[in-house]
Amino acid sequence: MSEYQNEVQELEAKSATAARLFDIRRIIGGLFVLYGIIVTIAGITASDADLKKAQDININLWTGLGMLALGVFFLVWLKLRPTAPPTPPAGDQPVD
Numbered sequence: 001m002s003e004y005q006n007e008v009q010e011l012e013a014k015s016a017t018a019a020r021l022f023d024i025r026r027i028i029g030g031l032f033v034l035y036g037i038i039v040t041i042a043g044i045t046a047s048d049a050d051l052k053k054a055q056d057i058n059i060n061l062w063t064g065l066g067m068l069a070l071g072v073f074f075l076v077w078l079k080l081r082p083t084a085p086p087t088p089p090a091g092d093q094p095v096d
Contacts, residue, residue, distance in 0.1 A: 025078040032071030040064030 043061025051058060
């Protein structure tokens, strides 16, 4: 292979790695898990006055747990179905 073809293949591999790194499922899942932890902690530490405001429903706890579940769903989905590397167009196949 020529030096040019090697360089192109290296750049394609780096591009595929960057695409997997910035997959939207990773970002959404990570943020939902982070915010879910924060809201769940707020729900666990809620006072009686806070619960009375919400008619004795610990909305922070339930919302936080829901956010955690959604975030974990996105991260598991990312793990089970990773993004496939892009396939090169048919005209770019090396000829031996």
